[in-house]
Amino acid sequence: MSIFYACTKEENDNPSKLQKFEEINRISSEMADFHTFFMKKFLTETYTKNDALDQKTVEKLVTSIETEMRNYDFKSLLSD
16 A cells, blocks of 8 residues: 555656655555564564563563564665
8 A cells, every 4th residue: 555646747747756755655665564573573472461561661672673673674775
């Protein structure tokens, strides 16, 4: 599903603008995919029912996100 749309006139007038919209859509889609991947993994492998919503759990979440982002196979975010 595309988040950004350009009308046909804009597409014809400014192809580089359309390319930027397409790039934003690819990056947005990839981030959404990462979010789904991460949340499933975090909730099944990292988070426990005994975790309280406190600073320790927030730090656990942040560390887990950082680790997974470093290892995730991003394509659009890393392309030139």
